[in-house]
Each structure stands twice: as structure tokens, then as C-alpha cells.
Amino acid sequence: MTDEHRRTLGDMAKEIRSKNAGPFWVTMELFMRSAADYATVADEDFVNERVIARLYDLDPASVQIFRIPTLNVVKISFPRPVPQGGLRDRDIHAGQHHVPLAALVPAG
């Protein structure tokens, strides 16, 4: 693996998904394959409210992050930037919103 093609979260994870949690929230889950990979994404210096706010153009105070070691899962929820089904909603189920998160590259 070269520096130009560093492994992204999308490469590392078993699954990354996003979905509506009701009409006014989006929620995303990172399902990691191992405790070691989980430790990488659960590291608060790597994935935190500020990083998510930058990726999704949000107020960091609106971001909620849940770290679940028993499932090797990090779950992230935030208010939908556009209410579901409105003229400017281009992802009715918010099912494609995981992509910016999946493009993140862990440091090191």
C-alpha cells in the first residue's frame, strides 16, 4: 500500500451505513471487523464531533457519537441538514450519507 492509496474507513470496515432515524435525524454506523480496528475508529482524536461536523457541514454541538465495544461499532447521529422529502432533499432515506465518513483515512 502506497501513501497515495492509504486505507480508508470504507476499506477497513465490514460495513458502513447511513439511514434516517425518523424524518429529522440521520444516523450512521461503522461496523468494524476486529477489536483493533474498532480501537482505531473509537479513538476520540480520530473520529469526534468536530471531525463529523467538518465532513457534513454541521454544528459540532449537534453531533452525537456512541462507541459500542461489545459490537465493534461506532454510531453517529445528527439532525438532518435538510428535512426529509423537501424540495432540496436529494436522499429521501439518507441512505448514501455514509460516503464522506467512509472516505476518512486514519492517521499513521
Add this chain to the structure above:
Amino acid sequence: MTSTPATAVRVLAPTGMLGAGFPPATVDRGLELGADVIAVDGGSTDSGPYYLGSGTAKTTAAAVAGDLRILLRAASTAGIPLIIGSCGTSGTDSGVDWVAGIAARILDEERLSLTVARVYSEQTAAALKERLNEGRVHPLPPMGDLDASTLDECTRIVGMMGHEPIADALAAGAQVVLAGRATDTAVAAAVPLTRGMPAGPTWHASKIVECGGQCTTDPRAGGVLATIDRDGFTIEPLDPSNACTPASVAAHMLYETVDPFRMREPAGTLVVGDATYTALDDRRVRVEGSRFEPAGQHTIKLEGARVTGYETMSFTAIRDPHILARIEEWVALLHEILTGRVRQTLGLDPSGYAVDIRPYGYNAVLGSIDPADGPPREVGVMLLVSAPDQATATAIAKIANPLMLHLPTRDMDHLPSLAFATSPAETERGPAYEFALNHVVDVDEPSGMFRIEITEGASRD
């Protein structure tokens, strides 16, 4: 209804949504395992505000009838209740009546004699304004305080019932309960709670089964059976070749929830942070340690949708590499020229209508947060126009038509001809809606906002 307290109650969840389909043998299997009730969700807000706003269903009648025929036969054969929540997708009164009409036809055709309850959940703006004036309506994040005019603007408002109105219908003799808007969990929780099962395991099991087979390793293989008892619950797939694992069951608490550890119901909060998930064998999972914290105030969540305007859509496509290399410039130019032409032709300022230009194949889905860049191979350009009436929306889309056919980039010295997908290019979408409410009402009586009507089973002798 039962005099001796049950030691366990078995809930059969055949599918995540009525009309989604399931293998009929999986329901037979559930009855063999001793199901005490069949519970199915009939709707969701997940497909958008249109279904609530218009009071129509997302599912087609034939698909609902197919599932309902199997479930009505099963309920009649086994002598157990069938409970369907959020009938007709959004749980409006029209949705309940639509499912009730389909059910009545099937009961006739199958010569079945079952007593059917319809539980209506639609609310009037007038009644809710009284609650608002009494200070009994509160916003849920991220919404702010409710304005009375918002209630008037909604074409339809529903209240989300807990298990109580469903339990009332069963107590009144219903064998089939067709409920309006209900929490996903209430349909499964009603019978276990009335038969004395503890609230923690009951609500947790009800959340796990709400999407049918979603909590198994093969969600396409049909639904699940949850056995709730004094100390917890056990969950297993109805298809003997499918499996529940501790991870597949625990992961379902993540699905479509903001907070995976705490879930609010009308009567309180399910807390699963300390729950344990243990494999009983290679396909059954035991869950213990779920708690339910009763709320100090019983609340009913409201959902409402209002018309935002009338929409017309147009769609063209670009394959020319020269334009694709400047696609953002082209989209901005289309918007600029269209705005001027609409002002000139219709005398309309941008404040009187709205357009959304979406370059599919470039960044239509994610817009500015898209992590990728670089020129696309081809782009589909969707123009979505919203205006106060349909004629205006279509007029604006028709003004855009020659631009979507021939607009060059600024550096081109000839007019390209782009690829319209259809003739005519424009499609009228009718009224468009948005969800306008995310609020709860404080209530003293859990069933007070809901109305039950019962139709006795026909004599078939």
C-alpha cells in the same frame, strides 16, 4: 382476558411491513411454535411525507391483500389475535379504512368470522390548538416551539399510539386490530403486557422484532418469533435454516435509532445499556437485563405533513466531455439564465417559486460534502420546480426546456443539443409535502386521543 397469569407470551412477527411479503411456511412454523399473537407493522415515515400528507399508501393493494390473506387464515386457525399497526403506511384514518376494506373482502371470500377493531389516530388542528394553549405540547429536538398556524397548515395529523388503545380493542373482543399510527413496538407489546409480562423485556423484544427478519443473519428469509417471560426474552427465526446471533440481535438496536441505548415510548423509556445477549444454540438468542423506566408524564408524539407547493420535474442528460469538464459552471449558468427568463416571461421573482438543479452523476446526491471530484463520464440533470400552483411550476419547467436542450458553456461558439430522457421532458408531480411536526402532547389518559370502532365477525353458518 386471561384469568391465570401466563408464564410466557410468544409474539410472531412475520415481516417488517405488511405487503413486503414472506414465505407462508414461516407463519405455519410460528403457529407450531405456539405463537400467542401475530403482530405486523403496516407503515413508517421512512418513505417521506407524501403518504401522510396525501393519506395514501406506499404499498399496492394486491401486496397487502396477499400478506393479509395468509395472516387472517393463520389467526383464525390458531385462535390468536392479529395486530397491524400504522395501517396504510402513515396510519391516517383513510389508511385504516383502506386496510379494513381489504380485510373485509378477504374475510368474506375465506368465509372467516373474526371480529375486527379499527383504532383511529387522526387528530384535528382545533383539538391540538387547545392542548397547545394549555401548554401541553412540547417540541422534540431538533424542532422549536410549535406555532398554532402550523397545525392549520397540515393536511393530516396523526398521534402515535402506544399499546394501550390496542389492548383496549382486544379487551372489547377484537380478534383483528387494525391500528392507525402506532409506535413500531406497540403492536408487538400489547398482548405480552396485558398478560402480565414485565415491561423491560416486552418493549425490548418488541423493538427487536419490529423489522421482522432484520435481526437475523438472513433478513430475506422471513420473520421471527420472540418468547417473552418473567426474566427476559428468547428470539429465533421462523425459517429453520436462518439464525439469530447475539451480534445480529444486538445490532438491531442501532437500526434507525438516534440513541441505541434509550428508546422513548409513550409510557416511558426502554433502557438496554445493561442488556446481555447470549447464544442458546446456533440460531436462538437469549436477552436479559432490559429495563423500562416509566415516565412521569405520558406523552403522545404527533406527526403532520403540509403542502410546500406543486412540483414539475424535467430531466435531460449530458455526455459531451467539453460541457462535463465545466459542469458546475453549466449548472450555474442554467440557473442564472432560467431566473432571468422566468422574470421576463412570467414576471416572477425567485421568491415566488423555487428550483433545484441536480447534476446526477456528478454530485447531485451529496452536493458540497461529496469527497470525490474530477469530471464525470455522463451527467443526468434533473430540474425540480416548486411553485404555489401546478400551472406555474410547469410554465417554469417549460421555460427551462430550450435551455436544457441547447445551453452551451460560456466558451462554446455553437449550440449543443443535449439528451432529453423523455418526450415531453416535463412531468407534473402534483402537490409536494413536508413533515411539519416533531412534537409531543402530554396526556392524562393513554387511549384518550384514539377512537375504536368494532365490527363483529359475520355469522357464516
